[in-house]
Amino acid sequence: MAKIIGGLGTSHVPSIGVALDRGLRDTPDWKPFFDGYVPAQQWMRDRRPDVAVVIFNDHGNAFFLDKVPTLAVGCASSYRPIDEGWGPRDVPVFEGAEDFSWHFVDTLVENHFDPLVCREIDVDHGMQVPMELFFGRPEAWPVKVVPVFVNTIQYPIPTPQRMWQLGKVLRAAIESWPTDERFVIMGTGGLSHQLQGSRAGFINRDADQAWIEEIGNDPQKYREMMREDYIRTFGSEGAELIMWLVMRGAMDERVETVHKHYYAPASTTGAGMVVLENRG
Amino acid sequence: MDSAVSAPADGTGTIPETPLLDRKRNIAGYRINKMAMALSDQRNREAFKANEEAFLDSYGLTAEEKAAVKSRDWREMVRLGGNLFFILKISAVDPVPITQIGAAQAGMDHTEFLTERLGKKLNG
Numbered sequence A: 001m002a003k004i005i006g007g008l009g010t011s012h013v014p015s016i017g018v019a020l021d022r023g024l025r026d027t028p029d030w031k032p033f034f035d036g037y038v039p040a041q042q043w044m045r046d047r048r049p050d051v052a053v054v055i056f057n058d059h060g061n062a063f064f065l066d067k068v069p070t071l072a073v074g075c076a077s078s079y080r081p082i083d084e085g086w087g088p089r090d091v092p093v094f095e096g097a098e099d100f101s102w103h104f105v106d107t108l109v110e111n112h113f114d115p116l117v118c119r120e121i122d123v124d125h126g127m128q129v130p131m132e133l134f135f136g137r138p139e140a141w142p143v144k145v146v147p148v149f150v151n152t153i154q155y156p157i158p159t160p161q162r163m164w165q166l167g168k169v170l171r172a173a174i175e176s177w178p179t180d181e182r183f184v185i186m187g188t189g190g191l192s193h194q195l196q197g198s199r200a201g202f203i204n205r206d207a208d209q210a211w212i213e214e215i216g217n218d219p220q221k222y223r224e225m226m227r228e229d230y231i232r233t234f235g236s237e238g239a240e241l242i243m244w245l246v247m248r249g250a251m252d253e254r255v256e257t258v259h260k261h262y263y264a265p266a267s268t269t270g271a272g273m274v275v276l277e278n279r280g
Numbered sequence B: 001m002d003s004a005v006s007a008p009a010d011g012t013g014t015i016p017e018t019p020l021l022d023r024k025r026n027i028a029g030y031r032i033n034k035m036a037m038a039l040s041d042q043r044n045r046e047a048f049k050a051n052e053e054a055f056l057d058s059y060g061l062t063a064e065e066k067a068a069v070k071s072r073d074w075r076e077m078v079r080l081g082g083n084l085f086f087i088l089k090i091s092a093v094d095p096v097p098i099t100q101i102g103a104a105q106a107g108m109d110h111t112e113f114l115t116e117r118l119g120k121k122l123n124g
């Protein structure tokens, strides 16, 4: 059966992609941020996963407010970078792990989750940026992908507990997939930031650092936190952090945080990363 | 259960200075957001640049909404139900940094926003 070799959490701030596009990687504003991902990129090269399941939210790019799925799963053979207003970014097309995606959808429905199944869909920075942070800018991505879209923009957004359960079902799908493929799961979004209202620019460095420290071996309180507490603690857009719980819920009860990083501000956001390995 | 049934437990309407995209704002802001969403398409970006007034009219924006868009009044666009993820696309046609948009909403000047809100250390 297939196997989960790592759980990754990361920010997916669009300015990170813009900084790469403009060659700003080594400028004083960005170098400390990108340098923190170097060990994680090495970890990827050493561990050589076959498939990345990427949990992210679309930011008003693939979905408008006319139709908003709470949960959607890509079941396509490929996914193109979408035009967010500035033209599509020059990053490679993502090859889909199409057969696994369908198996995941089957497993979800058997377990009482009801996703929107997407046969054609383009992906925004929510998926592009995590892939670039962990794999750099290769000619072709070294893994196939499964995009999982969670609505974190239009209320009501799903609960943290539900995200955790989604992770459990994702794990069951991977562990019942009859190949020897090696999977990584990326929970993306956050950390603290707020783009809207007079509280715009809100960053909570202490809460962010606690999240990075604790999401590995002390995730219980984050699972029990209410949505409004996410918004209060991490800002309205920081509530995206609930998507890391899908990754964490898919991992063992005991994990080791083998790499971690935090830097603020990346654009208007507290930005961070963890790499978790299962320990039983 | 998250809490009482009468008050949504998702935080909408309960957190100061934080306009969440709840149903009220969704309905109020639908025209602005739909117009802005259209700017994901190059042809629409060109139409917006060629004749902004006509473009806004074609999405049925009210006079108040048009005024907010035309003056690039980010705070007002949000007040009228505009959501940043959509209205940000206006800044792709008429470039403004996201931090400037943040500062406008916070009612701060740009430098003050960078240093006090974001805790950025500015060189020189």
Ligand SMILES: [Fe+2]
Binding pocket: A012, A057, A059, A126, A189, A190, A240
């Ligand atoms: Fe996001």
